[in-house]
Amino acid sequence: MVRSLKNPKKAKRKNKAKKGERSSDSVPSLPAKVWQPGVDKLEEGEELQCDASAYNSLHAFHIGWPCLSFDVLRDSLGLVRTEFPHSVYCVAGTQAEKSSWNSIGIFKLSNISGKRRDLVPNTGDENSDMDSDSSDSDEEEEAGSGTPVLQLRKVFHEGCVNRIRAMTQNPHIVASWGDTGHVQVWDISSHINALAESESDLSHGASAVSNQAPLFKFGGHKDEGYAIDWSPRVPGKLVSGDCRNCIHLWEPTSGATWNVSAKSYIGHTASVEDLQWSPTEDTVFASCSVDRNIIIWDTRMDNPLAATITAHKADVNVISWNKLASCMLASGSDDGTFSIQDLRMVKDGDSVVAHFDYHKHPITSIEWSPHEASTLAVSSSDNQLTIWDLSLERDEEEEAEFKTKMKEQVNAPTDLPPQLLFVHQGQKDLKELHWHSQIPGMVVSTAADGFNTLMPSNIENAIPANVA
Numbered sequence: 001m002v003r004s005l006k007n008p009k010k011a012k013r014k015n016k017a018k019k020g021e022r023s024s025d026s027v028p029s030l031p032a033k034v035w036q037p038g039v040d041k042l043e044e045g046e047e048l049q050c051d052a053s054a055y056n057s058l059h060a061f062h063i064g065w066p067c068l069s070f071d072v073l074r075d076s077l078g079l080v081r082t083e084f085p086h087s088v089y090c091v092a093g094t095q096a097e098k099s100s101w102n103s104i105g106i107f108k109l110s111n112i113s114g115k116r117r118d119l120v121p122n123t124g125d126e127n128s129d130m131d132s133d134s135s136d137s138d139e140e141e142e143a144g145s146g147t148p149v150l151q152l153r154k155v156f157h158e159g160c161v162n163r164i165r166a167m168t169q170n171p172h173i174v175a176s177w178g179d180t181g182h183v184q185v186w187d188i189s190s191h192i193n194a195l196a197e198s199e200s201d202l203s204h205g206a207s208a209v210s211n212q213a214p215l216f217k218f219g220g221h222k223d224e225g226y227a228i229d230w231s232p233r234v235p236g237k238l239v240s241g242d243c244r245n246c247i248h249l250w251e252p253t254s255g256a257t258w259n260v261s262a263k264s265y266i267g268h269t270a271s272v273e274d275l276q277w278s279p280t281e282d283t284v285f286a287s288c289s290v291d292r293n294i295i296i297w298d299t300r301m302d303n304p305l306a307a308t309i310t311a312h313k314a315d316v317n318v319i320s321w322n323k324l325a326s327c328m329l330a331s332g333s334d335d336g337t338f339s340i341q342d343l344r345m346v347k348d349g350d351s352v353v354a355h356f357d358y359h360k361h362p363i364t365s366i367e368w369s370p371h372e373a374s375t376l377a378v379s380s381s382d383n384q385l386t387i388w389d390l391s392l393e394r395d396e397e398e399e400a401e402f403k404t405k406m407k408e409q410v411n412a413p414t415d416l417p418p419q420l421l422f423v424h425q426g427q428k429d430l431k432e433l434h435w436h437s438q439i440p441g442m443v444v445s446t447a448a449d450g451f452n453t454l455m456p457s458n459i460e461n462a463i464p465a466n467v468a
Contacts, residue, residue, distance in 0.1 A: 057114030062450030065094040069163040073171040086112040093161020103154040108195040153191040154209040169235040184214040215256040227275040241272030279323040288316035324373035332363025370437045379430040387422040394418040422456040
């Protein structure tokens with residue numbers, strides 16, 4: 001149930017060394033070693049430094065006030081983009097110190113540079129330093145130069161934005177959940193068009209806040225909420241859930257309006273934390289709650305409550321429905337665990353096919369990769385963003401072969417799950433993450449101190465057949 005940013009402060013750029021950078025007056029230190037999160041402890045005076053070689057791309061930025069929620073906008077720059085530099089469009093909602101200071105931020109981050117490299121380097125002739133140097137230059141090729149350019153537009157929003165989501169089919173239509181108890185729908189097309197046409201750098205939040213009216217405003221919830229999701233199959237169809245335990249179904253009508261169900265869907269006994277539409281069924285969605293349950297709903301039925309799953313021993317904070325393997329539903333809990341449910345096995349009574357307790361603090365976000373059916377990303381209040389491949393198992397022969405190719409000692413930790421691909425740190429109070437559906441391997445995350453875009457170097461993405 002961990003959601004709110006406490007005592008938010010505007011993000012500020014720090015002068016001290018960060019993310020692997022060293023200050024000019026730093027003293028020589030002992031050789032660095034790999035730090036195992038959850039295993040190793042930091043001693044007094046020790047500081048973690050990022051290994052830049054672990055990323056193909058890593059950039060940090062902020063838009064002013066911290067954002068509890070954001071969404072990546074689909075764009076027209078290409079369905080599958082693999083060449084640097086990249087550009088991304090996003091929409092985010094602020095958690096400002098005063099209610100009247102909040103806004104919806106629509107931003108474009110362009111000139112995102114990075115490196116292209118082989119997963120296993122070819123080290124060349126070990127007896128030739130010249131060959132080795134030449135090989136290194138072949139393995140890593142910097143693409144793009146300079147720093148990313150941030151362009152920002154702002155729309156006034158009454159109160160803090162608890163969650164914000166863009167419609168899949170029409171990404172210029174955005175729904176926001178406010179702490180005032182209202183769900184609002186916005187048309188941000190003019191702002192997206194302005195960003196596409198402008199090349200000016202507004203990275204310091206210099207843009208004015210526009211007083212744009214929402215397309216639609218719903219005040220029928222009896223409390224504020226966090227759960228909201230657009231249907232990936234039916235344009236304009238929406239569900240919203242509140243902290244009281246009520247869920248409302250939104251049906252689009254002709255024009256920019258909606259019919260919102262007067263009667264709410266009630267099956268949970270506590271706050272509804274997250275909602276996810278089925279990627280294959282027009283009338284089926286899932287909800288999760290503080291009551292530790294996941295409910296599958298089917299709006300065609302007289303009794304729409306199709307199935308109840310006791311998913312965790314604590315609050316279920318977030319869920320994600322796998323779009324490439326629609327029988328798989330991932331859930332993250334307040335106790336730091338996350339699980340994978342096989343919905344084909346719900347009737348048998350035990351649908352859990354994988355359960356991980358790596359994180360020791362609440363899970364704040366979870367999302368399946370749109371490009372790899374077995375890969376998902378998880379963020380936690382322990383300030384870690386982890387990426388997992390559930391198809392992996394430890395293979396000692398493969399490890400030995402890898403060591404031979406690397407020509408150095410590489411020891412895989414025995415106390416970490418073999419499915420754990422990557423650990424990203426450096427952000428404080430991580431809140432939400434999203435994969436970029438058009439840039440394989442890119443993850444965007446938000447935290448109390450701003451946003452990161454990252455592309456781990458050890459993630460190899462196969463492009464799916466249906467990239468549309």
